[in-house]
Amino acid sequence: MTRFMPDRSKSHHPAAALSRAHMPTSYDISLIDYTKDGAHRIPPYLGPSQSLAGFDPEYRNIVDYIVRITYRIWETEAREVEYIEACYSDDSLVYDDYGLQHGNAKIVGDTHHTTGAFPDIILNAEEVIWAGDDSVGFHTSHLTRIKGKNTGPSKYGDPTEAEVDVMVIANCVALGNDIFLEHVLYNTSAMLKQLGLDLWEEADRLAADPFPGWPRSAETWADLRAGVRPERPLSLGEPVEGFDPDAFSRAIHNNIWNGDGSVLDESYAADLPFEGTTDRKFSGRDAYRDHVGELRAAFPDLKHQVDEVYWMGNDADGFLISTRWSADATHSGGMLYRDPTGQTCQIWGITQQRVKDGIVEQEWQLFNELDLMIQIAKARRDG
Template sequence: MNDHATTGNGSAPQPVEDRSNPYSGRRDMPADFSVSIGEKGGTDRQLLRPPTARTMSMRGFDDHYVDIVDYIVRITHRIWEEKQIGYIYDTYRHNSRVTDDYGLQYGRDKIVADTVHTINAFPDVRLYADEVVWAGDDVSGFHTSHRTVIVGTNTGYSKYGPPTGRRVVVWAIANCVALENEIFEEHVIYNNSSLIQQLGYDLRTKAREFGNQAADLNGLLDRRFGEAERVLGQGKPAHLPALPDDRFDVEAFIRRAYHYIWNWRNIGSVDQAYAAGLRYHGPTGREYYGRGEYKSFVLSLIAMFPDLALTVDDVYHMGNEADGFVTSVRWSAVGTHRGFGVYGRPTGRRVYLWGITQHRIRDGRIQEEWMQFNEFEVLQQIHRDDPFETA
């Protein structure tokens, strides 16, 4: 197939943008909040009085969904709260890839099994949608970042143990890619460390238990690892291009802020990227107010992992300069546990972190941040028994 087009004046052929590839990164970003949970007045209107008039093109999606936010909210409600678990067969592709704290879950049947397990453990579970950040369309695929608060009572067996009877409030962020009524890629991160504490378990004991179980399944354990490539040899981190003067480029702003704060260790750059009255919501019950507390949090992680190298894997957003923006950022990092901190004495172990962060940006500064990362998995990597040590 010819992938170039020739201009009418006979000039050199120009590449034709392929918008049918959901992995190309080329996505339309909504320029306002007309399709959002806030504009809908909350999810109860969608669930009790579902809208009927479509507000965007939804090629291949079931007729009763009017837009992508409506789709995400209502399929979540139907599967989890109405317990129509089999609806997963209609809304997830057979070879769906779901990445969570425990790694890659491949295939639709595994999603069904995991959903049954969780609802069995928390039969009265409720999922409250706080935000759905979205981008894309029904050609390249819809990308959604669904932040939700999960409430339920542990009256059934879970992977963590027998029923405790405790009521938990846990939040999560699920980033999905959907096309023609099916989700085929998902990155979901739960506040599992907070969940385990609310269930009454000792977090480090559970981390060691689960870490040892994971180690037992891996027959190729190897203590060797290379350097975290934040810098190359005796070099220094790369510089990024300056931000444009004529407009606010959300993606460039985010990538630059993350790079200079985390990889350059320029903690003072927080002052340029974040508002003085910042509100921060993080894993394991972290709630911070203001830039000073946020700087201390950044320092605490870098102190524990002195070679920490962070990469922004995906960014999309909605909004405009007048009304502000909301963003979804998926990121990953590697580092070696060589410093003291809340994770205990240094172990020298290489640790992999990944997370999803949503921001609310106004007047060129981040006003509020919701960060979720795989903290319980990090604790497993640190606190598991070392299979190479002998008694």
């Protein structure tokens, strides 16, 4: 069988920012419809067709593309890891837990490494928030659950026989079957914790002998934050009457993470279910407030900014919102990351929210916690 290869006669960089018109206003093409609310992983009916110029004609819409390339690469009997070469561009930029990775060859190598360490690995899609089209680019926020047993060696050591269950969020931009920009948080700290490894020991080891891409340069940090960021927030450049997911997400993130927190009671469900980095899991506003307070105590001068927001949905059915954010912060307080070091740290994350009637009903949030610990460990080593 001849493998489809995309047209790479020109680069897709730089990725274009989205307009309000690019946000889907229905759930006709959505993961919940695709899987029939979890009844199927790969359904017999692949959903409505959608214009996918330049994509492999095997795929019917952007949700089908995201779910099935993942399944094809990681889980089919053939396990077509090299198919990555047909769906990540040669000049792809991937910002991950360790910095910036260039090109699809690195992704192929990392995938072989992971499947070797977890031969029975499963990547189960739990949400795909998407926006855009085949002209400006499809933007997708893919929340997946990685499960597997560590029966092979890895860059973290000998097999432990431990079972892992790790949430991952990947925000991608794709054109012509090629993902060419990705911000991905693998929640590596959760995986290492579940493997039974000591996170501070790993952070110290990696600070002394870091993986490629770490530490980020100032230029890489600036590019990570600026990637696909609109010149002006849509809430300012394209204002609307009524509920605005862009204005809502920016307001609550800025209020909560920059130290005010007054919007929690009015904008979050009292019984909010939350899942986050390094196996954080809780419910309710008070627990959320404690989560924010613990991080802000470690970084009292944290300066949080929203970098990109996109969404799908409508007032009647509710909204799914993806927000990518970042912060500069000095490790000068608290005990979450042990004694303060005075280190200026780079923190970035992705949040997915389910919102109805102006209330966050559920939230998933990941940030670069292992990377953050490595930054702090390096400061101690250099101290």
